[in-house]
Amino acid sequence: MEKPSFELLNPATGTKSELPVRSGSIGPDCLDISALSKDQGVFTFDPAFSVTASCESKITFIDGDAGVLLYRGYPVEQLAARSSFMEVAYLLIYGELPSNTQLTAYRTSITRHTMINESLLRFTNGFHHNAHPMAMVSAVVASMAAFYYDSMDIHNPRHREIFSHRIVAKLPTIAAAAHKHALGQPFVYPRNDLAYCANLLNMFFAVPCEPYQVDPVAAQALDLLFMLHADHEQNASTSTVRLAGSTGANPYAAISAGVSALWGPAHGGANEAVLDMLEQIGTADQIPKYLDMAKDKSSHFKLMGFGHRVYKNFDPRAKIIREACHRVLAKLGRTDNPLFELALRLEEIALKDEYFVSRKLYPNVDFYSGVIYSALGIPRSMYTVMFAIARTVGWVAHWMEMISDPAMRIGRPRQLYTGPTQRDYLDVAKRS
Ligand code: CMC
16 A cells, blocks of 8 residues: 655755655665755755665665564574574575575585685785784685676676675685684685585684594584575675675675674674773673673773674674574583673673663674684684674675666765865965
C-alpha cells in the first residue's frame, strides 16, 4: 500500500514540497528528499549520517532496537549455528544460499585463487619490520589493481565475479604474508587441501622446519567469527567502499579504502583496543575507576567494545561470541583466562551503571572477539586484519550491488558552509 507523502512548507516563501515516503520490505520508512533542493533550494543537514539512508540495499538488515541482524533475510544466529563462512560469503554476494553443487564450485574457485603474485609478496617484504599489518594489507590490496588489468572492467559482470573470487581468496594470503614479515619468518604458501580458515591458520602458524597440524577447534572458531563479521549494512567501511567505488574506481582501490576506514578504533580497530583496555584495567577492582573515566567527557577514554550507532540493545553478534568464548576456551583447555573473566565482570558492572543503561550502551561485536583471537595465538595487531578478511565479503557484496545498479551515480554529499564569505586577495606585503 502506498503511504501518504509528507508535506513540507517553507514558512519564508510559502512554497510546499511533497516528500514521498519509501517503504522497504522491513524496517523504518524513509522520506525521499531528492526533490527538496530543486523545490525549496535547501539541503538537509545530517552530520555523521545519523538518520540518512544513503542507498537502497537487499543485503543485510539490522533492527537495532530489537537486536536483530539478518543476512539476506536469514537470522545471524541460525547461520552461526548451522552455516559456514564460505556459504555465508556465497549468500551475501550471490543473494541466495547455494545448492550443494554451487557451494562446491564456489569453494573450489576460492581455493584455486589463494596464491598471490610473487611481486605482491615482495611489496610486503619492503615494509619496516614493525609496520602495522593494516597498513600493509591496505597497500597490498590497492596494488592488486596493477596486476589484474585483464579483468577490471567494472561494467563486465564476469570481470566483477572474477574480482570477487580473487579478493576473497587472496586476503588471508596477504594477511599471512604481513604476519610472517613481522615475525621475520618465511612465508608459507597456501594449501589447497585445506578449507578457508584452516588454510589461514596454516599460513599463519606453520614453519618450514617442522610439521604443523591445524587444530579443527581453532579453524571452526575462526569460521564462526568470520560469519559474524561478514557484513553489517552501511557501516563506515562499507559506505567508504561504496563511495570510492561510485567514482568508477577499480574495485581493489575501493576495498583498500574500506580496509583503511575499518582500521579506526571507533570501527574495526576496536577489537585490538578492547584487549589493550582490558590489560590497562588489569584487575576487577580497577573497573569503577575506568568506568568513571569513560563517563568523563574530558578524558577521551571510552569503554572500547561498548556502544553502537545502530544497536540500542545487545549486539546479537556479541551474545554469540561471548557464548563461543566459553566453548572455545574450554575446548582449547584455556579456561583460566583472566582477560575474559575481566571482560565478563566489566560487562556485568557496566550494564548496571546508570550512564550505560540510560544511553543503551551494550557490548558490541568487538568486545569479546579479541579473547578468541588471543586464545588462537593470533597477535593483537592482527585482530583488525581478521575483521577485514571477513568484512571483505560484505564490501564485495555491496560494491557488486551498487555497480550492477543502472541508476548508480557518484556519491557526493553536500555541506553547510560556515567559513569566510567572499573576500579579496591581499598581497603578502599588505597583510598585517
Ligand atoms: N564509552 C563511553 N561512552 C560512550 C561510549 C563508550 N564506548 N559509546 C557511546 N558513548 C556515549 C557518548 O559519549 C554519548 O554520550 P552523550 O549522550 O552524553 O553525549 C552517547 O553514549 C551516545 O553515543 P554516540 O557517541 O552518539 O554514539 P555514536 O553512534 O556516534 O558512536 C560508537 C558509536 C561505536 C563509535 C561509540 O559507541 C564508540 O566509540 N564505542 C567504542 C568503540 C567501539 O567499540 N567501536 C566498535 C563498534 S561495533 C563494530 C564496528 O562498527 O566495527
